[in-house]
Amino acid sequence: MDLIVDDFSQRLARRLLLERDSRGWSLADLAERSGVSKATISKIERAEVSPTAVVLVKLASAFDLTLAGLMLRAEAQSERLSKAAGQPVWRDPDTGYLRRQVFLRPDHPIELVTVEMPARRSVTLPASSYIHIRQLVWVQSGQLSITEGAERHVLGPGDCLGFGPPIDTTFANETDAPCVYVVALARS
Numbered sequence: 001m002d003l004i005v006d007d008f009s010q011r012l013a014r015r016l017l018l019e020r021d022s023r024g025w026s027l028a029d030l031a032e033r034s035g036v037s038k039a040t041i042s043k044i045e046r047a048e049v050s051p052t053a054v055v056l057v058k059l060a061s062a063f064d065l066t067l068a069g070l071m072l073r074a075e076a077q078s079e080r081l082s083k084a085a086g087q088p089v090w091r092d093p094d095t096g097y098l099r100r101q102v103f104l105r106p107d108h109p110i111e112l113v114t115v116e117m118p119a120r121r122s123v124t125l126p127a128s129s130y131i132h133i134r135q136l137v138w139v140q141s142g143q144l145s146i147t148e149g150a151e152r153h154v155l156g157p158g159d160c161l162g163f164g165p166p167i168d169t170t171f172a173n174e175t176d177a178p179c180v181y182v183v184a185l186a187r188s
Contacts, residue, residue, distance in 0.1 A: 009047055015074035016070075019065075020045075036058050036059060051093075052123075057128070068111045071090070071101055075101065088100070089101075092123065094123075095117075095121040095122070096121060097118065098115065102182075109186050112184055114180065115181055117172075117178065117181070118173065124170040133185045134163070134185070135163045135183060137182070138183075139155045140181055141157055142175060142179030142181075143173065143179060144179045146170070148164060148167050
């Protein structure tokens with residue numbers, strides 16, 4: 001799986017540079033729009049570091065894309081059939097969170113992602129990552145705590161949560177076992 005992650009990181013680095021260049025933005029322009037430092041963006045574009053989920057969401061939002069939309073562009077999928085062996089996998093270097101893009105096409109309104117959140121880990125995503133999408137989370141195994149602003153939900157296997165209006169959201173696995181969940185997204 002590491003080879004897929006490393007190969008995808010290279011494609012992601014090239015995609016970020018292409019997105020920035022196609023808009024005629026300097027590193028400073030992207031840094032200002034995203035809130036990510038120029039030095040960090042430069043290292044990501046050179047594939048010297050793998051960005052965290054939070055950094056990727058900020059960069060995608062600056063380009064007016066969702067995280068999944070940015071990853072789709074990096075992967076350049078065009079098939080209707082998404083074979084497991086070809087699904088892009090990415091690991092957050094900060095949390096160890098493993099994200100598999102199960103299905104995503106630019107001409108289809110629904111995206112599917114599976115996430116494995118390691119024990120005792122969490123990630124907080126900004127409201128900007130939810131602006132152009134509707135989302136739900138369906139827990140497959142383990143337990144997941146989702147905090148949307150001041151509202152907290154604890155989900156177990158089989159539980160499903162539809163998200164409300166865009167707000168900073170924390171996904172946390174507060175247990176000693178991994179948690180696996182499916183994220184379904186629809187563009188609004």
